[in-house]
Amino acid sequence: MSSTYDTVAGIIAETADIPRETVTPESHAIEDLGIDSLAFLDIAFAIDKAFGIKLPLEQWTQEVNEGKVPAEEYFVIKNLVSRIDALVAAKAA
Template identity: 40%
Template sequence: MTDTIRNRIREIIAEQAMLDVEQVTDDATPADLGIDSLGLVDSIFALEEEFDITIPFNANEPEKSEFDISSIGQIISAVEKLVAAKA
């Protein structure tokens, strides 16, 4: 299931950034992928809808949120935790 979640997150982010999914690597930051703040919000909404989760509104403030958006790998990890907590 984790690989399925990981792959689907990459697909969603690639779609939002208009990139090939192979370009969406764990160490890439949203900025590296050309995702601006509006694109990041769109990506977050898409992830919430896909996985039926709620991402904290302050995810862009790492000191105030456990949801880290600093890299794609961190986003994947945070979404996996929210999905696991929901189960």
């Protein structure tokens, strides 16, 4: 997997205090890893700092709550990593 994935998986494991090997690309942050919304804000802070971006969590949450986007699109780790890569690329452009 990418260096983005390694960084994100490390952040999730450390911040949520779960074994690193528990985190896989297919893991759903909420359903599989048991990360709640408050813990996800901690993770978002660490990701924001590590990548110099601003994860649009409020927008994502709203889209999921309104049924516009399935939660998997944002909260399955491999999809989260893709979103981060896109945000980093957009910032660099």
